[in-house]
Each structure stands twice: as structure tokens, then as C-alpha cells.
Amino acid sequence: MSHGTGRPSSALLTDKYELTMVQAALRSGAAQRRTVFELFARRLPDGRRYGVVAGTGRFLEQLRDFRFGEEELGFLADHDVVDAATIDWLADFSFRGSIHGYAEGEVYFPHSPLLTVEATFAEAVVLETLALSTLNFDTAIASAASRMTAAAGGRPCIDMGSRRTHEQAAVAAARAAVIAGFTATSNLEAGRRYGLPTVGTAAHAFTLLHDTEPDAFRAQVDSLGTDTTLLLDTYDVPTALRTAVDVAGHELAGVRLDSGDLLAQAHEVRAELNALGATETGITVTSDLDEFAIAALAAAPVDAYGVGTRLVTGSGAPTASLVYKLVRRTDDAGQWHNVAKRSAGSKSSIGGRKRAYRILDEGGAAAEELIVVGDGQEPPEEQRYRRLQIPLVVDGEVVPEHIGSQGVAAAAERHAAARAELPAEALRLQRGEAAIPTRFAGA
Amino acid sequence: MSHGTGRPSSALLTDKYELTMVQAALRSGAAQRRTVFELFARRLPDGRRYGVVAGTGRFLEQLRDFRFGEEELGFLADHDVVDAATIDWLADFSFRGSIHGYAEGEVYFPHSPLLTVEATFAEAVVLETLALSTLNFDTAIASAASRMTAAAGGRPCIDMGSRRTHEQAAVAAARAAVIAGFTATSNLEAGRRYGLPTVGTAAHAFTLLHDTEPDAFRAQVDSLGTDTTLLLDTYDVPTALRTAVDVAGHELAGVRLDSGDLLAQAHEVRAELNALGATETGITVTSDLDEFAIAALAAAPVDAYGVGTRLVTGSGAPTASLVYKLVRRTDDAGQWHNVAKRSAGSKSSIGGRKRAYRILDEGGAAAEELIVVGDGQEPPEEQRYRRLQIPLVVDGEVVPEHIGSQGVAAAAERHAAARAELPAEALRLQRGEAAIPTRFAGA
Missing domain, CATH: 3.20.140.10 (nicotinate phosphoribosyltransferase)
Incomplete structure (x- = not known):
């Protein structure tokens, strides 16, 4: 082929x-x-x-x-x-x-x-089918992703959705997410193909693989250093948190919560991290997030959002209907x-053939999408606009x-x-x- | 690579x-x-x-x-x-x-x-990510598709959703749909890669390309023969229908409706086709169908369903959450x-490792999904079951x-x-x- x-x-x-x-x-x-x-x-x-x-x-x-x-x-x-x-x-x-x-x-x-x-x-x-397939999927993902990054304010959003969509769609979804403001992806092929930053540390399986949670955390820190994220919710979060700081010290880059009541837990984990002196250790949350859940965590001490299913399925709109x-x-x-x-x-x-302009007001804000059909006039010269x-x-x-x-x-x-x-x-x-x-x- | x-x-x-x-x-x-x-x-x-x-x-x-x-x-x-x-x-x-x-x-x-x-x-x-990506997408599509083919009874369902999902996901979706009872796909790569039957004739653009609708229908029949499907809803359905039979005769294999009230139109088109003597000409409908719309057309004189968006997006469940x-x-x-x-x-x-059995009742109907953990016993010998x-x-x-x-x-x-x-x-x-x-x- x-x-x-x-x-x-x-x-x-x-x-x-x-x-x-x-x-x-x-x-x-x-x-x-x-x-x-x-x-x-x-x-x-x-x-x-x-x-x-x-x-x-x-x-x-x-x-x-x-x-x-x-x-x-x-x-x-x-x-x-x-x-x-x-x-x-x-x-x-x-x-x-x-x-x-x-x-x-x-x-x-x-x-x-x-x-x-x-x-x-x-x-x-x-070219019809290829153009539509490509734009319909990627546009659906970017459109959902933009709402998530907007809801996240300045906090980073990370694509972790590869496992929830077709394996090649996952690569495209990572790219679309980054276009819409995501900072990184878990998907290695997206990193290779499009030069996107990739992130990832460990899953529950890694903790379960070892005889004890301290063994698992030590194994991770021994190999990946303290610039890693330890996953806290395999057994008991408060215990895991103390183990994490015990094993990695105050240098520990991050901890991750992947289940339960993220809002309550984020506050508890932040307080406990601070009490243990790990004031620089960040909190990443990753359980079934969408733009609404992200918005609901705005006042919580969360440092990064990992988004999966809802990102790669367009958060309820899996196609852009182009x-x-x-x-x-x-x-x-x-x-x-x-x-x-x-x-x-x-x-x-x-x-008729269309030409498109984003009409801006005097302050530079978008005011109107002007679509000129056929031989219609461009916006007047005194008008602020962008040709799209x-x-x-x-x-x-x-x-x-x-x-x-x-x-x-x-x-x-x-x-x-x-x-x-x-x-x-x-x-x-x-x-x-x-x-x-x-x-x-x-x- | x-x-x-x-x-x-x-x-x-x-x-x-x-x-x-x-x-x-x-x-x-x-x-x-x-x-x-x-x-x-x-x-x-x-x-x-x-x-x-x-x-x-x-x-x-x-x-x-x-x-x-x-x-x-x-x-x-x-x-x-x-x-x-x-x-x-x-x-x-x-x-x-x-x-x-x-x-x-x-x-x-x-x-x-x-x-x-x-x-x-x-x-x-x-293997985790690849296994999950592949099965999550394909299983979501097959699970939706099976409800559609069940609702369609014996009438054929055809995958026409390629343009509404990622271009490679489209190929997988066609395959999953056929596993769940669809008879064919519009997607050529799915035909090539998996040996699936492919179908397709013409879009509205083909009619609009020609000076008149009769010109377009003649062009299509001249080239593709009467074993083709003429699309009726570019301008006016009743007029198009008469033109179709006029151009192609009673041998015309099919007509297609892609907009409007499909239920009412199917009855009208069937009656008119019969009145014109085209009693063997089939009716395919293709506008935003899902399992519910298909079920609602059960009593209508429809011969085939073309399903697009709702098939390739899992009809509301675009991932199987595996x-x-x-x-x-x-x-x-x-x-x-x-x-x-x-x-x-x-x-x-x-x-613990699981073994799975579909327990059947005396009539051979599924009664229970038995999941035996670890060293648990197989179903008793007198029990009818399938090993899954x-x-x-x-x-x-x-x-x-x-x-x-x-x-x-x-x-x-x-x-x-x-x-x-x-x-x-x-x-x-x-x-x-x-x-x-x-x-x-x-x-």
C-alpha cells in the first residue's frame, strides 16, 4: 500500500x-x-x-x-x-x-x-471523505479540549485518553488537544510524530506488582528519581502520602489521585503535604475529568489535570458534524x-463561494463572523477585521x-x-x- | 517506523x-x-x-x-x-x-x-494501551451496531459513517459493524483490508454538478447501469422519483432518501414507485439514523438503512470503558x-485469574454469566454452558x-x-x- x-x-x-x-x-x-x-x-x-x-x-x-x-x-x-x-x-x-x-x-x-x-x-x-474524516474528528477533540483548558485557567491539562479511543485516533487527539492548549500527552507516538511533550510515570499495577507500597515507591524513585509522580490511591491515600514523602523526601515532584472525591482529597492531601514540609510537591488529578469537573476543582489545590475519556470522545460531541x-x-x-x-x-x-472575516470591535474583541458570498464586498476599510x-x-x-x-x-x-x-x-x-x-x- | x-x-x-x-x-x-x-x-x-x-x-x-x-x-x-x-x-x-x-x-x-x-x-x-485502544473503540462500535441490526430485523444495515470519525477509526468501525451484523460499508480501505463488501453510488454533488437532474440521473445510469441507487432529495423528491423511473425504467435497483421526514416519504415513494410499475425498486434511507430511528421505521416500506454518525460514535457510547x-x-x-x-x-x-462461562437454560437460552475466580469449580457436568x-x-x-x-x-x-x-x-x-x-x- x-x-x-x-x-x-x-x-x-x-x-x-x-x-x-x-x-x-x-x-x-x-x-x-x-x-x-x-x-x-x-x-x-x-x-x-x-x-x-x-x-x-x-x-x-x-x-x-x-x-x-x-x-x-x-x-x-x-x-x-x-x-x-x-x-x-x-x-x-x-x-x-x-x-x-x-x-x-x-x-x-x-x-x-x-x-x-x-x-x-x-x-x-x-478528497471529500478524507477531508471530512480528518477534520471532523480533530475539530471535535480540539473544540472539547479548548473548553477544558479554559476551565483550567493557567493550570496545565494533560492528555491521557489514548486507551479510550482508536489507537490512531489517539495520536490525532493528542495533537488536537495540544492545539487547544493542552501542555502534554501520554501518547508516545504523538510525541514522535508531532514533537509533542510526553508525560507518564506509573499506574496502580506498579504498586500491586511489588510486595508492599513502600517497595513500589522506592522502586519508582530509585529508577525515575524524585522528579516523578507517585500514585496514591492503590490502597489508602493518607498512608500512601506519608510513605511517598518518607521515600522521596521534600524533593518529590508530584502525587496523583485517580479515584474518589477529588475535591475533598485534594484539600486533605495538600494540607498533609504541607504539614510534612513537601510544600513544592504538586497534585495531579486524573479521574473521569471533563470541563465541568475541572471547573468544579478551580478552588481546590490542584496543580495539573490529566484528562482521558471525555477528551478523546469530544466531551459529548465526538464528531464536529462538518x-x-x-x-x-x-x-x-x-x-x-x-x-x-x-x-x-x-x-x-x-x-456560491464564500469569503470569511472576523469582524472586531474597537477594542479588538470579536464581534461578528462575516461571510461574504460571491462578489459581495469586503468589510469597509475603517472596519477592524481579520481575514480568516x-x-x-x-x-x-x-x-x-x-x-x-x-x-x-x-x-x-x-x-x-x-x-x-x-x-x-x-x-x-x-x-x-x-x-x-x-x-x-x-x- | x-x-x-x-x-x-x-x-x-x-x-x-x-x-x-x-x-x-x-x-x-x-x-x-x-x-x-x-x-x-x-x-x-x-x-x-x-x-x-x-x-x-x-x-x-x-x-x-x-x-x-x-x-x-x-x-x-x-x-x-x-x-x-x-x-x-x-x-x-x-x-x-x-x-x-x-x-x-x-x-x-x-x-x-x-x-x-x-x-x-x-x-x-x-501491551496495555494498545489492547485497550483497540478493544475500547471497536467494542463500542460493535455494541451500538448490534442494537441497530437487531432493530432493523432482516433488513440490511450499511455503514456510511467514515466521514464522521478519524480516517483510520473509520476502517475499524466498518469491521466492527460487520461483525455486529451490518452487511456492507462505504469505506474502500475496509473493503481492501478486511474483505468487506463495499457499496456506494452518488451524492447530491453529482446532481448539482450537472445542468439538470435528468442529465445527472442519465449520466449515472449510463455509467453504472440500472443496478444503481439514485438519490432523490436534491431538489424535489416527487419530481426526482418520476425522473428516476423515466431514466432507468423498472429495472432501477434503488432510490435513496437522505433528508426530511423519512417515514412519510418512504410511504409516498413506495406508493409512487409501485404506481409507476417499479415494484422491485428498493428504498434506502440514510439521514441521521440510529437504533431508535431504525425501529421507528420498522413498519415503513424501507429496504435498507445507511447509518453514519451514530454508528461510528457508538450511538452515545463512543468508548466501551474497558x-x-x-x-x-x-x-x-x-x-x-x-x-x-x-x-x-x-x-x-x-x-485472581477468572474463567468465564455462559450458563444456558434447558432451552439453550443464556441464563447467567458465571465468572469463576482462581481455583473455583467449573459448572457441574449436568449444566448446559459454553466456555467463553x-x-x-x-x-x-x-x-x-x-x-x-x-x-x-x-x-x-x-x-x-x-x-x-x-x-x-x-x-x-x-x-x-x-x-x-x-x-x-x-x-
Whole structure:
């Protein structure tokens, strides 16, 4: 499953109908029509006030590997997925169109055009599934993660969710979490692939493995030094705490609580650590946290939050519900037409290519998401605004700085800035409406 | 990231603390203690009556590739993840222990020991994250999928959820869905990797691409033949329906509805198809379905269900909450000890190696999940029962028939049989308790 680069092909991570549409469009001649597809969300996850764009870098990384090699073509031919003319077209495929979009870390709202893909129909439609899979998952995680880091204030949040989601999704989740302000991950592959800081010390099994808890703590400190975190809740927390300080001394970097009433325990453990002179020893809590539990611990003496299940499952919104829609195309004469599904219901869309601007008030706070359709005017010059779409792929060439492993630190900075720009109520955890309104112009 | 087999290594899909525990245990000497780890769920997903085991085959596939090659070791050394002695140990690592477990497709209940890993501590603990990631995701999907196929009765369910989850998770989700009774997937890589049937025809974009809906339908039928499915809800369903039959004739295999009131539309479309003589043309519905929506369409003239978002997100339970716990270990004298976390709260576990039996009543229906701890007795001879644990890895050798791409059809058959064995109320969609009680013996 490679295509001469040594990297696996991403081309079959695709719904069959993308390829049968290519086949039928090659036959009808419409495959070569120029098109504009847009990727957007009709709504934010239930009750959320903003979303966070993530996955674009991973999509671009996989776009380079979206090639149909011998193995992929052999599968398609052997299983009659598409006809011989389509196989020939796919064999020569490499994306030569252009893609603009929101940068990773940027916040978004309903109908924000997160990606705008301009290419022939055949070239644009085959990217649909991969683009949606990548952005839907990563954006869901980043959107949840941002609420957690906001709730945590300045305290570090650490991704410990790998075991609760698909093993490759776990790597992407770590990346999305860091974009949204998490400081580190437990996932080693995420560390290797994306250069993220990794953390981890020991589990209950390590304590249970040894004959006694003091044996276990001594074994850990002997090997990992006092710059480690001892897990207190295998047997009895107060006993474990005294053992920990006895074994590691006041230099002990941290202790961890992974069960029970974290609020009460944090206060008790802090008081006891202080009483024992271990005033610099930090407390990490890690049991079933989400943004609400983190917020509830704001007044507790907690130094770091380890977040697992609720992070990697999007804290109730495991997908961002992004869609990828044809909004504009040429006809046989080369004339452009705006197009949109018109059938009744909530799934209708707005035809025409969109440009997006974050309108800022005089103080620099976000006031409005302006989406200009077609030939509509840019915001007036006296208006403060940011242009939200940047070039990601130009005539088939991916802009290197946005590729997966390159952009994480920049995306994290961008997210912090974009979130800080939002009105204060955007960070409320209660269910609510989008933090700023979206306005269409020129539609 | 390969290790001489041409396949990528899975070894870094692992939480850092697994490796720091190995380091500390190598130093303390406890790394070589013999251990038993068990993988189980403390509870079923909220309100569910049974769960469905999946992911074991994918775990075993990746276990073969769980080797630390030069690239992985270089990362660990360069980032001081573990010390030199641990790097040496990891360089030589290949799993030489044994694993028993529930076969894929089997149903399970709280505390069912889905995997039992017997090996030295170091060998068993490094597998924790990969085992949990793989089984937690796949089991969540299969558990949701089984409720959908049960609700669908004999009507086919088709996985169309790839775009709503991580691109590799999508492939695993397709496999888990088919184990739980889905008949096909839209995902081509799942077709290639696991030999699953793939389906797909066209999206709204294909209709919008053409100048008129009749042009689009003709293009599709010209290329794909009448054994295709025409999508009716781009503009106006009744008009599209007449166009579809006009273009494709009575031979048209199917039509698809992807928005609006599916119940009302299915009746209208069926009546109109019949009136036009297209009595054999099937109706596929595909808009935001879950097990409840499928059940609500039971009396509607629907021929197939395409399920997306709710399938790949576990229909409200995106992870199976499986855990991996040390339950037994030797001491320095080689004596075995049962061990368990004892700290207060819901996270305590039951020490000792477990054996599991599905106790059947005289009619062959499942009556009880019997979990025998330690030296407890097997069920009496006169009792009808099935032994639930089978050998998956024997002294480091993976049993080939259970590897990812091999076992899907057998697992699907196994699931159908295991589900049929459950009491009828197990298939109720309303929230409820586990369909059969779990009883511990010998604890």
C-alpha cells in the first residue's frame, strides 16, 4: 500500500461513491467541470459557543499521499469498484487544485468555510471523505479540549485518553488537544510524530506488582528519581502520602489521585503535604475529568489535570458534524453557476463561494463572523477585521508550514489568541448560542 | 517506523507510563515476576443490556508488529523517555506470553474477562494501551451496531459513517459493524483490508454538478447501469422519483432518501414507485439514523438503512470503558498472589485469574454469566454452558484464525448466534440492566 514514497497511500480512506461519481462524471464529461467545494458545519456541537479548527495539517499531510498505487488500483479493478477508464484516471491522479481555509487553532462558528477546495469535479470530489474524516474528528477533540483548558485557567491539562479511543485516533487527539492548549500527552507516538511533550510515570499495577507500597515507591524513585509522580490511591491515600514523602523526601515532584472525591482529597492531601514540609510537591488529578469537573476543582489545590475519556470522545460531541458541499461549478461553456441542495429540511446549503472575516470591535474583541458570498464586498476599510482564510494548497502544492508535524506550536498560539479575542461569555460552560453572530453578505 | 517486516511498528501507540514502569521494574527486579492482567468493563454503556466484543483481531494483528525498531528506539533515547537498560530490553522485546479471551462477536457483560494476558510484568504491561485502544473503540462500535441490526430485523444495515470519525477509526468501525451484523460499508480501505463488501453510488454533488437532474440521473445510469441507487432529495423528491423511473425504467435497483421526514416519504415513494410499475425498486434511507430511528421505521416500506454518525460514535457510547488490570502476580520466591486495588470508590477490582462461562437454560437460552475466580469449580457436568475464553496467543504465537482480516465472517456468525441465545428482552432498546446476571464463584 505504498506509492513510491515509502509512506502508505491514503487514497482508499474514501467512500466508494466518490469513485463511482468520478466514473459517471468521466463518462458524462462533467468530471472536468471546474468546481468549488466548501467544508463547514451547519451548527456547533449542542450547546457550545464556539468550535476550534483542527485536522487541517493532518489532512494536508495525507493529501500528499493521496495517490493510487498498484495495490490500490489492483483492489479497485479486482472488485469491480470502478471501470477501466476510471482506473486509468486514478492512476494518474494527483491533486492539482487549490485549497484555502481557516488555519488550525482558529475558532469557528456555524457556516464558517473551514476549507474551500477549487479544482475539477473529479479532483475535488475524491478528497471529500478524507477531508471530512480528518477534520471532523480533530475539530471535535480540539473544540472539547479548548473548553477544558479554559476551565483550567493557567493550570496545565494533560492528555491521557489514548486507551479510550482508536489507537490512531489517539495520536490525532493528542495533537488536537495540544492545539487547544493542552501542555502534554501520554501518547508516545504523538510525541514522535508531532514533537509533542510526553508525560507518564506509573499506574496502580506498579504498586500491586511489588510486595508492599513502600517497595513500589522506592522502586519508582530509585529508577525515575524524585522528579516523578507517585500514585496514591492503590490502597489508602493518607498512608500512601506519608510513605511517598518518607521515600522521596521534600524533593518529590508530584502525587496523583485517580479515584474518589477529588475535591475533598485534594484539600486533605495538600494540607498533609504541607504539614510534612513537601510544600513544592504538586497534585495531579486524573479521574473521569471533563470541563465541568475541572471547573468544579478551580478552588481546590490542584496543580495539573490529566484528562482521558471525555477528551478523546469530544466531551459529548465526538464528531464536529462538518459537511463538504458543492457550491459552485462551471457548465460546458465555462460559465460559473452557484449551486445548492434545495430539498426541504435542515440539510439545505447556500450556493456560491464564500469569503470569511472576523469582524472586531474597537477594542479588538470579536464581534461578528462575516461571510461574504460571491462578489459581495469586503468589510469597509475603517472596519477592524481579520481575514480568516489562508492558502493551504496552491495549484497542487501544499504550503509546507501547514503540514501536520509543522504547525502545532503555531496553531496553539493562534488558538490562544483567537479565543482571547472572543467575548467573555464565550468561555461559559453552560449551554448557549454561538458567541458571536454569523452574518452573510452578498448572498 | 518499520521493524524489518515492511509493516509499521505499533509499539509507540502506547502511554509513556507503560515504559517508565518497565524501567523502574527492571531496576527493582520485579519486571520478571509472572503476572496475569485482565481486560474487562466494570459496567455496560449507560442503559445497554449487553455489549459485543470486537477489536481482538485487530489487536492481535498489531501485536505481531509490536516491536521496537531503530526509529522507535531512537525516539525513546533522544527524548530520554527511558534509560539505556530499558532501551536494550525493548530492543529485544517480542511478546512471549499467552493470551486467552472472548472471541470476536461474542456478547459480554460487566466484569466479563475479555482478555487474560499471562506473561512477565514487563511483557504484559507494555501491551496495555494498545489492547485497550483497540478493544475500547471497536467494542463500542460493535455494541451500538448490534442494537441497530437487531432493530432493523432482516433488513440490511450499511455503514456510511467514515466521514464522521478519524480516517483510520473509520476502517475499524466498518469491521466492527460487520461483525455486529451490518452487511456492507462505504469505506474502500475496509473493503481492501478486511474483505468487506463495499457499496456506494452518488451524492447530491453529482446532481448539482450537472445542468439538470435528468442529465445527472442519465449520466449515472449510463455509467453504472440500472443496478444503481439514485438519490432523490436534491431538489424535489416527487419530481426526482418520476425522473428516476423515466431514466432507468423498472429495472432501477434503488432510490435513496437522505433528508426530511423519512417515514412519510418512504410511504409516498413506495406508493409512487409501485404506481409507476417499479415494484422491485428498493428504498434506502440514510439521514441521521440510529437504533431508535431504525425501529421507528420498522413498519415503513424501507429496504435498507445507511447509518453514519451514530454508528461510528457508538450511538452515545463512543468508548466501551474497558480497563486492563493486574489481578495476580508472583513474588520473588515464585509464589502466586491475587492482587487488587482496594482504595475506596467505584474503581476497585477483583483479584485472581477468572474463567468465564455462559450458563444456558434447558432451552439453550443464556441464563447467567458465571465468572469463576482462581481455583473455583467449573459448572457441574449436568449444566448446559459454553466456555467463553479461547486461546488467542500461545507462548508468543498468535493463533492465525483470529487475526484481523481472517476472522470477520466467523465473528459475524458467532455474534448472530450469541445474540440469538439471549433472552428476548435483551433486544429492547429502552434503557435497562444487563440481560443476564453475572455471578462470581470461588471469590
